[in-house]
Amino acid sequence: MELDVFIIQTLINVLIILGVFSALAGFTTYLERKVLAFMQRRLGPMYVGPYGLLQVLADGIKLFTKEDIVPTNSIQTVFKLAPVILPASAFIAFAGVPFLPDMEIFGVTFQPLIVDSNAGILFVLGMMAVGMFSPLLAGLSSGNKWSLLGGARTAIQLLSFEVITGLSVLAPLMLVGSLSLIDINNYQIENGWLIWQQPIAFFLFLIAGYAETNRTPFDLLEHEAEVVSGYATEYSGMRWGLFFIGEYVNMYIVAFLTVLIFFGGFGEGTFVDGLLYLAKVFFFIFLFLWTRAAWPHLRPDQLMWLTWKVLMPLAVVNIVITGLVVMF
Amino acid sequence: MxxxxxxxxxxxxxxxxxxxxxxxxxxxxxxxxxxxxxxxxxxxxxxxxxxxxxxxxxxxxxxxxxxxxxxxxxxxxxxxxxxxxxxxxxxxxxxxxxxxxxxxxxxxxxxxxxVEALYPIHEGVxxxxxxxxxxxxxYLVPFEVAAVMLLVAMIGGIIMAGKKMDKNLTEIKENEE
Incomplete structure (x- = not known):
């Protein structure tokens, strides 16, 4: 590829990821409130704009203009830096996710993927894990007991669910034989969706994904009824908003990864396939919201029980069986 | 550049x-x-x-x-x-x-x-x-030794931390007082 074409493509990709997905993150907050309201027989946001559509804008203005409070007893630099880590690592992780199939525009093949590395999926998962430094540092630097508890919960949750994500992805990867997300996608064109071969891995991956993005059944880090607001207690204004942008972008990454690994991704890459790809991704975003409406959250000890006594043994057994099948 | x-x-x-x-x-x-x-x-x-x-x-x-x-x-x-x-x-x-x-x-x-690269990158792999x-x-032997060491450390950790694991910690304190 020509160098100038490469630079322009990368710039376009970066702008799309930063622009579209941070906007989508905002829009998802609106979707979330509407879906929750629908499931709980309420109306949700209705007053600002038609069907409350401009609520996102109003929230944005509110977050940006709110007073930015930095507590005196906090460790200032780390306190200010912590909220940046989560969205930054989420956007960097997106560099490894193909968010659309290859497109032909004006005779130039445009690949909507910044790095097609041969360790693609590991890169995405690793960068997502780096994002967990954000609540941890926020909790430790706030100088507040609730925040500290939130930070401590981050440490346990990350250490336990990293294991589950890694082990659950391993079994499908053994079948595919490559770490590149493009290769995983191409494998499924010939062999059918991987969910039919790896149903257990799919459920484990989804559960671990919910825990890593800190979504409802596992939102121990900031559960209001127990630890006020966890790591985010001392944050206000846009610093608080950054945590949420990061969380929602991470949700999109998990949805994209689930579709790519288990649901055939974008297949052969025709226009219809591209649309189906996005439709599948949005179904998984919807599933995130649905779960939030339907499920109560777990206690920390139940979470540990679930991780180490149920999910991890299941994942290991799954790998052993897959290994035997691949070998014989 | x-x-x-x-x-x-x-x-x-x-x-x-x-x-x-x-x-x-x-x-x-x-x-x-x-x-x-x-x-x-x-x-x-x-x-x-x-x-x-x-x-x-x-x-x-x-x-x-x-x-x-x-x-x-x-x-x-x-x-x-x-x-x-x-x-x-x-x-x-x-x-x-x-x-x-x-x-x-x-x-x-x-x-x-x-310094020489003993294991250079293969194209296409x-x-x-x-x-x-x-x-x-x-490096199979060092790899396996490392695995055994980790296993030993894990079992050690479980034994050190696992005393009275079958009892509830709050109940133990209440009985002692």
């Missing part, structure tokens, strides 16, 4: 991060810059086309440093500065001398051009495959 710019940026950031780790008095600054430095080092691996090792660097050190944070949380109040007990001049000079020695020992082979080949043929 991109490689040169990236190399110098990453080296500068790495050195800066670790300098902060060594010089700061605050536990939280030290831990955070350590984590940052460890993650920035992965940039070097990516520059050398060793994607797999770069990613492994990120994943392993994220987990490892988070475990360190957990210890820091248990043992220190992270909002207060740590007062060093050993601040003598001899101590300082010895530290500097030994680190200079270490740097010399590691860089002299490179300066004399005696992923990093993961390359690493796997070397790990499971030439």
């Amino acid at each position: 991109f490689e040169t710019i990236a190399f110098y940026t990453f080296s500068f950031l790495t050195i800066l991060a670790f300098a902060i780790t060594v010089t700061t008095k605050n536990v939280l600054y030290a831990m955070s810059s350590l984590a940052g430095g460890m993650i920035i080092i992965s940039g070097m691996f990516f520059l050398l086309n060793a994607d797999f090792l770069g990613v492994v660097q990120i994943i392993v050190y994220t987990g490892a440093v988070i475990a360190l944070y957990a210890f820091a949380m248990i043992f220190f109040d992270s909002t207060k500065d740590i007062v060093e007990t050993k601040t003598g001049k001899t101590f300082f000079i010895l530290t500097v001398l030994s680190s200079v020695m270490l740097v010399l020992i590691l860089t002299i082979p490179m300066a004399s051009g005696q 992923g990093n993961a495959q390359d690493v796997g080949m070397v790990l499971f043929t030439k």
